[in-house]
Amino acid sequence: MDDNSRPGTTARRRVVEVVDGAALSRPDSVVTEEPLEIRLGWPGQPASRVAVTMRTPGADFELAAGFLLSEGVLAVGDLPRTVAYCRDRALRQEQLYNVVTVELDAPPRRNPAVRSTPISSACGVCGTQSLDEVFTPCEDALGVEGVVDAGVVSRLPDELMRHQRLFARTGALHAAGVFDLAGGLVVAREDIGRHNAVDKVLGARQLRQTTYEDDSILCVSGRIGFDIIAKATAGRLAMVVAVGGPSSLALELADRAGITVCGFTRGSRYVVYTHPERITGV
Structure with a gap:
């Protein structure tokens, strides 16, 4: 892949700053916001989309793995077989670093809910409606092991x-x-x-x-x-x-x-x- 297509964490643009009625044109940095599509696959199940989230580019593999942990797809310590940017030939140049595929060695502990709409950068649970869906009974409450x-x-x-x-x-x-x-x-x-x-x-x-x-x-x-x-x-x-x-x-x-x-x-x-x-x- 061509690294020139990789989105950066910030972008530069000219702005007009007004202070006490005086206007000053100057360059400024704004944070980059780009979509990230997360795909998941395992033996017998080709990789398919499970979420699209708006994010700041960087640490994309960590974001995908952490998202799957948060969704109950992975348990703490489960290491995916592979995590990589998708090489789908159908992707346009600007999409090359906006799709991450996670491959598991075995079926997930919980089937991820396929998101038909993007997750905005402001939302989190996005469909998890009850405590019982988050706090799984197979995990005990955390004890006080340190202070x-x-x-x-x-x-x-x-x-x-x-x-x-x-x-x-x-x-x-x-x-x-x-x-x-x-x-x-x-x-x-x-x-x-x-x-x-x-x-x-x-x-x-x-x-x-x-x-x-x-x-x-x-x-x-x-x-x-x-x-x-x-x-x-x-x-x-x-x-x-x-x-x-x-x-x-x-x-x-x-x-x-x-x-x-x-x-x-x-x-x-x-x-x-x-x-x-x-x-x-x-």
């Missing part, structure tokens, strides 16, 4: 921000990072879609590009919706920390899954909504 110091939690959003290279250039991306209980960053990813950023950090472990334990912390740059907790549940992550607040359904799932949720984490303040026993002094 985190109260001061560590408040530092995580700022630490994540220091690794948001594209956000610093464009101001238009979400981020997700996985931290250990001492506050050390294990992996961070950015994307125009907050759920895509989470799928990317999940996929990094799924494809064995990094490793982290269940008693790890997921930190996200936005609010804590049901979709974020659903992905943390699928990834078996013990804590979710965010600068925004959670929804009621997100907290109901976190209660069931044994996940500690901390919202409005800004400066020295944050609010613990579920399972405070994981945080010392709370």
Whole structure:
């Protein structure tokens, strides 16, 4: 494939900035948003489309693997046989890096729901309608295997921000990072879609590009919706920390899954909504 057809993470364009009534024309960077089609196949089943998501190009294989983990198609630690960009001759030049095919060695643990409409960069669950579809009975709630110091939690959003290279250039991306209980960053990813950023950090472990334990912390740059907790549940992550607040359904799932949720984490303040026993002094 010709690398010249690979979409970049940002694009340049001229803008007009108005400050105190004065207009200034200047070049600026905007974040790239492109569709990614995810195809899935296994022995006896040719690869077919299971989703189309709008994303920021980069870490596409991790995004595909993390998405399939979040959907229950893969279990934690399941390594796909292959993950590759599609070489379908019918694809146009600009589509070459916008289709990823995941091939499994065996049938998936759950048949993926085929999405007939694109997933926008703002949505997450997209059709998962109940807690029971996310919290599978074959997985127990997460127990408290480790605790985190109260001061560590408040530092995580700022630490994540220091690794948001594209956000610093464009101001238009979400981020997700996985931290250990001492506050050390294990992996961070950015994307125009907050759920895509989470799928990317999940996929990094799924494809064995990094490793982290269940008693790890997921930190996200936005609010804590049901979709974020659903992905943390699928990834078996013990804590979710965010600068925004959670929804009621997100907290109901976190209660069931044994996940500690901390919202409005800004400066020295944050609010613990579920399972405070994981945080010392709370």
